[in-house]
Structures are given as C-alpha cells and as structure tokens.
Amino acid sequence: xxxxxxxxxxxxxxxxxxxxxxxxxxxxxxxxxxxxxxxxxxxxxxxxxxxxxxxxxxxxxxxxxxxxxxxxxxxxxxxxxxxxxxxxxxxxxxxxxxxxxxxxxxxxxxxxxxxxxxxxxxxxxxxxxxxxxxxxxxxxxxxxxxxxxxxxxxxxxxxxxxxxxxxxxxxxxxxxxxxxxxxxxxxxxxxxxxxxxxxx
Amino acid sequence: xxxxxxxxxxxxxxxxxxxxxxxxxxxxxxxxxxxxxxxxxxxxxxxxxxxxxxxxxxxxxxxxxxxxxxxxxxxxxxxxxxxxxxxxxxxxxxxxxxxxxxxxxxxxxxxxxxxxxxxxxxxxxxxxxxxxxxxxxxxxxxxxxxxxxxxxxxxxxxxxxxxxxxxxxxxxxxxxxxxxxxxxxxxxxxxxxxxxxxxxxxxxxxxxxxxxxxxxxxxxxxxxxxxxxxxxxxxxxxxxxxxxxxxxxxxxxxxxxxxxxxxxxxxxxxxxxxxx
Numbered sequence: 001x002x003x004x005x006x007x008x009x010x011x012x013x014x015x016x017x018x019x020x021x022x023x024x025x026x027x028x029x030x031x032x033x034x035x036x037x038x039x040x041x042x043x044x045x046x047x048x049x050x051x052x053x054x055x056x057x058x059x060x061x062x063x064x065x066x067x068x069x070x071x072x073x074x075x076x077x078x079x080x081x082x083x084x085x086x087x088x089x090x091x092x093x094x095x096x097x098x099x100x101x102x103x104x105x106x107x108x109x110x111x112x113x114x115x116x117x118x119x120x121x122x123x124x125x126x127x128x129x130x131x132x133x134x135x136x137x138x139x140x141x142x143x144x145x146x147x148x149x150x151x152x153x154x155x156x157x158x159x160x161x162x163x164x165x166x167x168x169x170x171x172x173x174x175x176x177x178x179x180x181x182x183x184x185x186x187x188x189x190x191x192x193x194x195x196x197x198x199x200x
Numbered sequence: 201x202x203x204x205x206x207x208x209x210x211x212x213x214x215x216x217x218x219x220x221x222x223x224x225x226x227x228x229x230x231x232x233x234x235x236x237x238x239x240x241x242x243x244x245x246x247x248x249x250x251x252x253x254x255x256x257x258x259x260x261x262x263x264x265x266x267x268x269x270x271x272x273x274x275x276x277x278x279x280x281x282x283x284x285x286x287x288x289x290x291x292x293x294x295x296x297x298x299x300x301x302x303x304x305x306x307x308x309x310x311x312x313x314x315x316x317x318x319x320x321x322x323x324x325x326x327x328x329x330x331x332x333x334x335x336x337x338x339x340x341x342x343x344x345x346x347x348x349x350x351x352x353x354x355x356x357x358x359x360x361x362x363x364x365x366x367x368x369x370x371x372x373x374x375x376x377x378x379x380x381x382x383x384x385x386x387x388x389x390x391x392x393x394x395x396x397x398x399x400x401x402x403x404x405x406x407x408x409x410x411x412x413x414x415x416x417x418x419x420x421x422x423x424x425x426x427x428x429x430x431x432x433x434x435x436x437x438x439x440x441x442x443x444x445x446x447x448x449x450x451x452x453x454x455x456x457x458x459x460x461x462x463x464x465x466x467x468x469x470x471x472x473x474x475x476x
Contacts, residue, residue: 007301015288062286064254065279067302069271 004068008076016045020084027088028095032109036162039085039114040139044132046077047121051131074185078118078178085110109164112174116161119177126184204266205230205349205380206251211260213246213404220246221257222404228382228397233375235391236384237458238401244384245282247401248351251382252279264349275303278347282354284334285326285341292322292329295341305346314340318363331358339367343374350374350381356390368394392454400461408461415457420449434460 013020023038023045044051049060050073063073089110093103120138125131139162146160157165159173206228213221221243228234236244249255250262253271262269265276285295292315300306315322318336326337335358342350355371356364372394375381385391391398392412399409410418421439422428430444441452441460452460 003301007298010294010301011287011298014290014294061249061254061281062283064249065252065281066298067271067274067277069253069274071271 019045043121050125070186112170113161115178116174119181122181207263209261211257213257220404224406226399226409228380231378232396233381233394235395235398242401243404277349278342278345280338280342280352285338290326299341303345307344307346311344348379352383388455388458416451419443419452421452422449434464436460
C-alpha cells in the first residue's frame with residue numbers, strides 16, 4: 001500500500017509538480033480568502049484526471065490499467081493534498097509564530113475546507129459535469145449563503161466550508177460530503193460522459 | 201492451480217440505456233493466447249476494461265486466477281490500453297520506476313533487453329517518442345511487469361513489419377511460460393499465427409468462441425453455387441462458410457471464419473446489378 005501511495009505521489013509530482021509548487025508557494029500568503037482560492041486551484045489540478053471536461057487522454061483509464069483500485073484512485077490524491085496543505089500550514093505557523101493552538105486551528109480550518117471541496121469536485125465529476133467549473137459555482141454559492149443575514153441567525157454559516165461558524169458542524173458536513181462522494185465514486189466511477197464518447 | 205485464468209460468465213454492461221455487452225461468456229486457460237475479434241464498436245475494449253476492473257459489469261461474474269475479480273489481483277495483470285501510455289511529462293525512466301514500484305515481480309533485466317535492442321531513450325519524454333516507439337515502450341513495460349496475465353488492446357498497431365514480427369514471437373514465448381494473454385486486434389492474420397483460441401464479438405454478444413484448430417475442423421468453405429451439406433454461417437467473398445462434419449470443401453482460415461460470422465449472409469456488392 002505504501003509503495004503504491006509512493007508511486008502515485010511520484011506520478012503526480014512528475015505530471016503536475018510545477019503548477020503545484022507555484023500554488024503551494026502562494027498559499028504562504030496568510031489570507032484565508034486567497035488560501036481558499038489556491039486550495040481550490042490545487043484540487044482542480046490534482047483531480048484533473050477525473051474532470052470530464054479537462055481530461056485530455058482518458059488518464060483515469062490509464063490509472064485503472066495499472067494496479068490501482070477505484071478506492072486508491074479516490075483516496076491517494078486526497079492524502080496527497082492533505083500532506084501538502086498540512087506541511088504548508090505548519091510552515092506558515094512556524095514562520096509567523098502562531099503558537100500551537102492557532103497553528104492547529106489553522107490546519108483544521110484548511111483541512112475542513114479541503115475535505116468539503118475535494119468531495120464537491122468529485123460529486124460534480126461523477127455527475128458528468130465539469131468539476132473544475134462547478135467547484136467555483138459552489139464556492140460562490142457557499143460565500144453568498146454564508147453571508148446572508150446576521151451571523152448568529154444564519155444556520156448555513158455554521159456548516160459552511162468557508163466560514164465554519166461551528167468547527168465541529170463544519171467538520172461533520174465536510175466529512176459527510178467526502179463520504180458521499182467516495183460512495184458515488186466507488187459505485188459509479190467517473191466515466192459517464194467519457195464512456196459515451198469512447199470507443200467500445 | 202485453477203485451469204482457467206479468466207472465466208467470464210453472462211456479463212452485461214450498459215452505458216445509460218444502451219446495452220454494450222449482452223451476456224458475454226468466454227474463458228481463457230493458463231498458457232493460452234486468447235483473441236477477441238470483432239468490428240469497431242462491437243464491445244471488445246469494453247470487455248477488456250471489465251477484465252481489469254476499469255468498468256464494473258451490471259450483471260454477471262468475472263473470475264480471474266480462479267477468484268472473483270478484486271483489485272488485489274491487479275498486480276498480477278498487466279494492461280496495454282488502446283490509448284497506450286499517456287502520462288504527461290513522463291520520461292522513459294519515470295515509467296520504468298513507476299511500473300517497478302507497482303509490480304512486485306518486475307523484471308529489470310527483460311526491460312533492459314528491450315531498451316538496448318530498440319535503443320529506447322529513457323531520458324526523453326515518452327510523449328515525444330514516435331507512435332511505434334510508444335507501442336514498443338508500452339509492450340516492454342507490460343512484458344517486464346512479471347504479470348501472469350497480459351491484456352493487450354491492438355498491441356501491434358503502428359509497428360513496422362520487423363518489430364511486429366519480433367513482438368509476435370515475444371508474446372508467443374511469454375505464453376510458453378504458462379502465462380496467458382488476452383488480445384483484442386483487427387490483425388487477424390497475426391492472431392492466426394499466435395493465438396490458441398478466440399471469440400468473435402458482434403453488437404455486444406459473443407457469437408462464436410472456440411480454439412482455432414477446432415474452429416477450422418468444424419467448418420468448410422465452398423462455392424456459392426456448390427451443393428453443400430451443413431449450416432451456412434456466412435459469405436466470404438464469392439464463397440460461403442458452413443459448419444459440417446463431412447469431409448468436403450476446403451478448410452477455412454481464421455480470417456474467413458471471422459468474416460463469415462461477423463458478416464453473416466449479407467453481402468455488400470455495389471457493382472453487382474440484377475439487370476446486367
């Protein structure tokens with residue numbers, strides 16, 4: 001398993017390393033709003049192989065032709081992103097001396113955001129829609145819904161991956177999205193749109 | 201050891217409402233080269249994708265190495281897809297590293313033989329290789345993986361005649377070691393040279409499957425106007441293929457068997473007019 005994970009990381013670094021390094025550096029900017037945008041861009045890059053509108057050479061099929069299972073293809077990129085985001089947040093915490101509590105809180109905040117948006121990207125891709133496009137629509141909707149009315153009366157704000165009004169509720173919401181997306185991914189795959197145009 | 205390395209039973213696969221595979225059945229023995237023959241869009245690639253777990257059949261069962269298919273078996277299966285190897289920015293050596301990490305029985309010595317013989321530049325990006333070199337690289341990876349089952353989609357497409365002949369010999373030698381190969385190809389003359397058994401697939405159904413020797417023994421070719429005793433399968437040019445146990449006509453080739461089964465008794469002859 002570790003060997004396969006290592007192989008997957010190596011593949012992603014070779015294919016997408018340049019763009020990922022750029023966004024990883026930009027994530028050092030200590031502004032939550034920008035960090036969210038760069039995290040979405042990283043998700044879009046890491047999951048480009050499952051986006052029905054970005055896939056160039058059917059690379060999910062290329063991955064499935066190797067000894068990877070659907071579960072591994074779902075979880076390995078997630079582990080990859082969690083690793084990158086955690087390292088960056090730990091480094092940022094160290095550089096600006098946030099202290100243990102604030103550093104941990106920042107990491108948790110980023111990981112909740114990452115978990116929710118990773119799941120959202122997958123759900124759109126499984127539905128045959130552009131994950132890389134619709135994830136931004138969700139981001140706008142998340143921003144608008146979380147900003148309506150007074151903070152204390154906005155229930156959505158509690159679970160919003162951007163605002164995380166209540167960290168536990170937001171964490172549970174993010175995990176629920178991730179679990180649903182994994183269930184759909186392992187049951188249906190992401191081949192809907194592509195199957196229709198591929199040769200038989 | 202189970203006798204069958206692949207056992208496909210009644211698999212059905214739908215894409216939306218469209219039925220792409222309809223009750224597909226066939227089996228492959230250890231040490232056998234099995235070919236899937238059929239026109240474009242018949243369901244060959246879909247069948248192969250079901251074998252290595254890229255697609256899940258809606259019904260039916262696939263057994264590989266005697267067990268119901270599960271992802272843990274995949275490091276014993278090496279696949280060459282119709283799109284070949286296409287990871288961007290990958291150099292030849294990156295592919296070697298990736299495959300050697302994923303296949304526990306990876307054989308570097310065999311891979312190096314390919315590299316030396318075909319002068320593969322492992323420091324160059326594979327996307328810059330010629331189409332033929334990409335196929336060679338893919339075949340080198342597949343054969344060196346140490347897998348017991350190879351699944352190859354059009355493996356000799358775009359190869360020059362010399363390399364093609366080398367590849368056929370290599371695949372034949374590979375199977376002699378008790379390993380098996382499932383090939384989908386339009387190159388029926390090549391398949392006749394190396395395959396032991398075959399299945400003809402048309403519109404998502406297997407319409408005939410047998411060993412090549414048995415298939416030849418069970419069929420004959422006769423003239424369209426000759427008296428024949430047996431079930432007519434289809435036309436092959438100006439002749440017909442029919443199934444009989446009588447010793448008459450001539451033995452067919454695999455190509456003639458395939459054409460007759462796929463074409464049936466319909467014949468496309470635009471220059472033949474009844475009023476001429």
